[in-house]
Amino acid sequence: MLDKKEVKKIADLARIELKEEEIESIREDMEEILDYVDQIKKVDTSEVDLRAADFSRINKIRKDSVSDTHEKVKEKMITMGKSKDDYFQVESI
Numbered sequence: 001m002l003d004k005k006e007v008k009k010i011a012d013l014a015r016i017e018l019k020e021e022e023i024e025s026i027r028e029d030m031e032e033i034l035d036y037v038d039q040i041k042k043v044d045t046s047e048v049d050l051r052a053a054d055f056s057r058i059n060k061i062r063k064d065s066v067s068d069t070h071e072k073v074k075e076k077m078i079t080m081g082k083s084k085d086d087y088f089q090v091e092s093i
Helices: 003-014 020-041 071-080
Strands: none
Touching: 003 020
């Protein structure tokens, strides 16, 4: 399925440096992954109606709320030395 040249190209695109002795192992791993993807593609989902799915239990959003900084965090900020008005003070980038 995949040859060494393709693995090297993929590694280059991903900016991953591979040693020559790693290429074969990576090629085998990639082939296993691609075989698994092929198995998933074969699953018949034509009968699945996503409109009927119950998404109400997924991605519950909590309300954002403002609260005081916990006392232990305030103590840590003081011991770290660089804090101002209950915020960490960092060097500019």
